Amino acid sequence: MSGVPVYLPARYSANAVKRLGVELARDEVLSPDAQVLYEEFISDAQARVMAVQGQLESGRPLYAGVVPRSLSLEVAGRTKTRRTLSDKLRRTPGEKLPSIHDVAGVRLVAELTLLEQDLLSDMIVQSFANHPLATRKPKVIDRRKEPQHGYRALHIVVYLHGRPVEIQLRTTWQHSWAQLMELIGDRWGREPRYGFRVIHSDPLEAARRQKVVDLLQMISPLLQSLEEGTSLMGLIHLKPSAVVASRLGVSVPDLQRLAARIQVNDQEVETLTQQAQALFSELGELIGADPHVEGAYSGESEGRQ
Template sequence: MNSQEEELFLKKGPPFSKNRVTKLGSAWRDGVAEKAPEIDDFLTFNAVLTEELLRIGNDTINSIILPMSESGDAQVVPESSLYNLAGRVKRSESLLQKMRRMETTPILNVQDVAGIRLDYDMTLTQQTGLADTFSQAFKFAGAKRVDTKDYRQESHSGYRAVHLHIYSKAGRAEMQIRTALQSKWANLYEAATDVYGTDIKYLHEGAQIPPGATDQVQELHYLSDLVQQIEDLADVNGLQKNSELIRLQHKAYGILDRIHTRLRSFLREQSQLER
């Protein structure tokens, strides 16, 4: 191994005992013990891993020959050429819930404790190409392997995106790559979980729609199918997109945005009533 390889973060092991974190994580998941300080050390290291993934992501974006402009406070909407690259570490509560859903999976095998997300105004073909570009970039930066998970044709409870599962000596991580419409739908559905409960995110795993939410959830899934149809159509047309197709994309985004605004208003009203 040369000196350059030794400096690659993804080729370095974490500064904690994997066996101990695995053991303590299982005890925490099973309710045998409270969350140990070593679990916090694990999450802190994943924050550093996330920052490294963001660095690699930004470097990759700077090398791509595409019209890409940082969104800042603006929304990534169709026909904008805007992108947003962000990262996060899974919160303790969310990690515990996921480990319990996965039942026996060790804490170190939870793929998305460290995660970054790229939302970009792009076609499906461009999305596929970017996924390959980022996959190669992570492997060049020291990842052992990167697996592509395509959730566009076979959605997860309506959710559509391309995910990269990153495996490295430093740990596992995930990158989500979403188009403007996929991103807007996902944000809307996330807001819906605050109203109807988180089970609606796991219908593909056998969870049930909560009582009284069937019509609303079915509408959201219909909108997911509509997004897929519009994006398939846009991809077939490619560079020959006409004004009618562009109008259709913006109309779909507007529908998603209005429902999202309505949900946010409902949540604010509920919060005020509870005070």
């Protein structure tokens, strides 16, 4: 794998990481030994992020052979910051640090239908199932079927030398929604991300902000319906093949006939798309940010688990 950094297995045990998690949740200042372990733990996570990014970049030609629009895939990686880790461990005291599978994370975003997203996910899973550093089969978590507080995406957890990296694969619709919710967390507090109400000392301001959150929650099932209803429109961008036919559970001749019936210009779809785009712009103004400019993949932003 040219271009993929050399990755070395971590030199610490799961029990040591559990103890580190206890200290991260409990203390503002880590002990000298815990600080050394934390730095090694994060360095290890960053190495895995780089390895996964390298594998995804090298796989672009293969992915594009089945899903041509994956060439526009935006790839970004990050490790969680100490503050985010500490907050998570305090918020969910039953969860231990070794079980947090998005300490190392990579995010993929492209203009895809659900069909294209599924096909791309299949290829990524296969790619990492055969990865020379893989120690477990990749795990797919479908947050489209079971949204968490409105959040929808496909998560693929891959394991290198036994340690996880979470790949978040999002369509542009899923990403726009998630970015707005992340921006709300940055500006108004993280409570709405986990289903809690907005907290503010001014009741009127709290009500205004909650109305924005409620509207964003209302949009999520509408986007789900829009994406599910337009999933087969992805056939416009795909060449009929055995891979695509297998994914849909049809024969290649049936797939060809199905693709021939797809309407390129559907007025109802165009109208719904314009309405959704307008709602996102309006919400961005109410939050006070442009979700397409801000909300980059950083240690402060985590995928829902």
